[in-house]
Amino acid sequence: MHISKKRRNFAGMKRISDYIEQWRSRHNRSVLFENTRPYVDIAISSYPFADAMFYNIVDILTDICNDTKFVYNGLNKQTFAAFSAFFDTYGQQVMNLLFDDGFAVIKIDRTNGIFLRLLGVGEYITETQGTRVNVKAIDGGEVYVMRSPTFCAVGKSDRQLLKPYLKYLDNVLNGSNTANERMGVLISVSPESVSGAPTQPTLTKWEKDEFEKKLGGDESEYGILKKQKSVILFPKPMRFQTISLSSIDNKLTERVRMCILAIADRVKVPANQIAIIDSANSRSLSNGGELREGDKAKYKSFRRFLNATFWLFARDLGLGDIDYIISGEPQENTL
Numbered sequence: 001m002h003i004s005k006k007r008r009n010f011a012g013m014k015r016i017s018d019y020i021e022q023w024r025s026r027h028n029r030s031v032l033f034e035n036t037r038p039y040v041d042i043a044i045s046s047y048p049f050a051d052a053m054f055y056n057i058v059d060i061l062t063d064i065c066n067d068t069k070f071v072y073n074g075l076n077k078q079t080f081a082a083f084s085a086f087f088d089t090y091g092q093q094v095m096n097l098l099f100d101d102g103f104a105v106i107k108i109d110r111t112n113g114i115f116l117r118l119l120g121v122g123e124y125i126t127e128t129q130g131t132r133v134n135v136k137a138i139d140g141g142e143v144y145v146m147r148s149p150t151f152c153a154v155g156k157s158d159r160q161l162l163k164p165y166l167k168y169l170d171n172v173l174n175g176s177n178t179a180n181e182r183m184g185v186l187i188s189v190s191p192e193s194v195s196g197a198p199t200q201p202t203l204t205k206w207e208k209d210e211f212e213k214k215l216g217g218d219e220s221e222y223g224i225l226k227k228q229k230s231v232i233l234f235p236k237p238m239r240f241q242t243i244s245l246s247s248i249d250n251k252l253t254e255r256v257r258m259c260i261l262a263i264a265d266r267v268k269v270p271a272n273q274i275a276i277i278d279s280a281n282s283r284s285l286s287n288g289g290e291l292r293e294g295d296k297a298k299y300k301s302f303r304r305f306l307n308a309t310f311w312l313f314a315r316d317l318g319l320g321d322i323d324y325i326i327s328g329e330p331q332e333n334t335l
Contacts, residue, residue, distance in 0.1 A: 049173040050166035053260060054159060058099045060269050064302045065091035067327045070314070074321040078113050083314055086116035091310070094118060098148035098309060099267065102157030105135055106313075108142040119143070144316070149308045158266050169259040176252050268301035270294035292330060299329045 070087060072080040086106070097104040105124045109115040119137060127134045137143050150158050159166070214220060257277065264271050271277045272294040306324070314322045 046170075046174055047177065048170070050169040050259075053169060054162070054166060054263060055096070057260070057263050057267055057269055057274060058096060059092075060273055061267060061298065061302050061305070062092045062095040062099075064299065064326060065095060067329075068306070068324055069327070070322060070324045072319060072322045074319065076318055079317055080319055080322070082114045082116050083317060083319060086118075087310060090118045094146065095305070095309070098146065098151075098305075099158045102151030102155075102160070103145055103147045105137075106144045106146060107137055108144055108317075110142070144313065146309055146313055149305070162263055162266055165259045165262045169256065172252065172255045172259070268305075270297045273298050296330050296332070299326065302326075 065087070068087075068091070070080075070084050072084075074080070094104045094106075105119040107117045107119050107123075109117065123139075124135055124137050124143065127136065135143055135145050148157065150156065150161065154161070260274060260277060261271055264274060264277075270293075272291060303326075311322070311324070
């Protein structure tokens with residue numbers, strides 16, 4: 001059977017491309033080609049560090065929902081029971097949504113008494129009429145849109161306002177992770193003269209290969225295992241130099257701290273309430289007064305946010321004589 005020259009060339013090119021693809025797969029697909037010359041591309045890791053940091057800080061504030069109890073002395077007991085049950089079930093989740101999206105949609109079902117339920121993204125639609133945005137439940141019925149103070153003021157959520165800082169935090173931490181994961185440490189060994197000054201290598205190629213084989217790789221004879229040697233002898237004086245290839249990861253703490261403080265300022269969480277900031281502050285452990293003041297400021301921030309959201313929602317439901325109690329809240333010292 002005769003095979004044309006063009007088909008033979010195509011089959012040969014296909015085998016070469018398959019070989020290159022297998023080679024790239026073995027090297028974590030980090031080998032790329034430019035003008036037919038191979039080079040190594042170190043892929044930057046991509047982990048959602050900023051998401052975790054943002055929600056950790058927000059949770060410091062919204063977790064107080066679990067210690068909050070609404071009380072009511074009016075006559076509308078049925079509506080209060082529905083509101084109280086909704087807050088106990090969805091309180092912290094709704095507050096997290098307000099920081100993340102800027103608003104939360106609540107369905108009010110008055111078929112048999114009153115029942116409140118938090119709607120998911122696929123359960124409502126928005127309609128724009130001029131500058132006004134209307135929200136409707138897909139299955140009909142009455143809805144209430146709870147908005148955060150930031151969304152009411154600028155039309156954006158706190159997370160949207162912090163987007164540049166969150167992006168910067170992701171870039172900083174992912175860059176640091178890539179440097180530490182892929183670059184590591186390099187130890188350079190070179191012959192030196194009696195005076196200590198580096199000299200031209202006098203090792204033969206065979207000696208050089210033997211040293212490298214014994215000091216590193218699968219055939220290494222030196223290390224901390226029982227069968228390995230713990231002392232290295234060289235036939236001539238050698239200079240050792242340790243080069244940290246991850247040294248480009250400088251000023252990491254300062255840059256991460258700046259982003260965390262920006263998030264804390266936006267969410268109104270005192271900086272000394274954040275563990276990663278508190279652990280870097282040597283005064284925090286000895287200065288108990290500073291921690292107490294930060295704790296008081298945290299509860300004040302929570303009260304302001306609660307008054308602008310859930311307390312206002314209760315008033316709109318007709319629960320005028322409503323109040324709340326927060327257990328564990330530090331008390332102000334009175335003279």
